[in-house]
Amino acid sequence: MECGNILPGTAYTPPELRALALRRLSAPRYLHTLGVGAEARALALRYGASVQDAACAALLHDMTKEDDQLKLCAGYGIMPSGFELAAPKMLHALTAAAFARRLGAPEDAVNAVRYHTTARAGMSDLEKIVYLADFTEPFRRTLKGTRSGLARLRALVFIGLDTAMDCALALSADYLAEEGKPLHQDTLEAMEEMKGKATRWA
Numbered sequence: 001m002e003c004g005n006i007l008p009g010t011a012y013t014p015p016e017l018r019a020l021a022l023r024r025l026s027a028p029r030y031l032h033t034l035g036v037g038a039e040a041r042a043l044a045l046r047y048g049a050s051v052q053d054a055a056c057a058a059l060l061h062d063m064t065k066e067d068d069q070l071k072l073c074a075g076y077g078i079m080p081s082g083f084e085l086a087a088p089k090m091l092h093a094l095t096a097a098a099f100a101r102r103l104g105a106p107e108d109a110v111n112a113v114r115y116h117t118t119a120r121a122g123m124s125d126l127e128k129i130v131y132l133a134d135f136t137e138p139f140r141r142t143l144k145g146t147r148s149g150l151a152r153l154r155a156l157v158f159i160g161l162d163t164a165m166d167c168a169l170a171l172s173a174d175y176l177a178e179e180g181k182p183l184h185q186d187t188l189e190a191m192e193e194m195k196g197k198a199t200r201w202a
């Protein structure tokens with residue numbers, strides 16, 4: 001497994017990370033990753049964020065998703081919370097962030113990877129860009145089970161980051177409520193913060 005210090009020849013650049021993603025990910029997830037990379041670049045240009053960091057964080061965001069999460073957590077010294085252990089899908093955000101840090105990604109890019117599943121209060125523009133690009137990337141056909149939600153979010157994402165975050169968080173919350181799953185504390189805090197910041201979108 002390519003983790004820890006064993007990432008031969010890989011650097012923190014979009015071409016290197018695309019090559020790494022191609023080696024590590026299944027075809028559908030590789031395509032999704034390329035889509036998030038392209039969308040994150042476009043959003044970085046729109047909002048004046050670092051295009052390099054947006055592309056790299058996007059290419060890294062699901063880089064460990066097909067690995068054994070508990071093994072990677074042990075390898076990286078990550079202690080998952082009870083909530084995360086009960087929702088193991090979320091663990092890839094933690095392990096991919098550790099992976100990104102080992103590659104030399106700057107802290108803002110590491111955090112963009114770390115919070116791409118839950119969001120959090122006080123997100124940087126780069127964190128919001130990667131969170132949103134994961135939803136609006138061009139290969140995605142539905143979002144949380146709805147086409148209309150995805151269309152609405154795509155219409156908002158180039159209008160304002162906070163307005164789009166408010167919409168994306170609401171869609172996530174509705175989906176989790178329908179599934180009978182609880183919201184992570186970080187998501188609740190992000191929603192609370194966006195209530196006061198976002199322009200009305202519905």
Ligand SMILES: [Fe+2]
Nearest residue numbers: 061062116117
């Ligand atoms: Fe993910």
Ligand SMILES: [Fe+2]
Nearest residue numbers: 032061062134
């Ligand atoms: Fe993703």
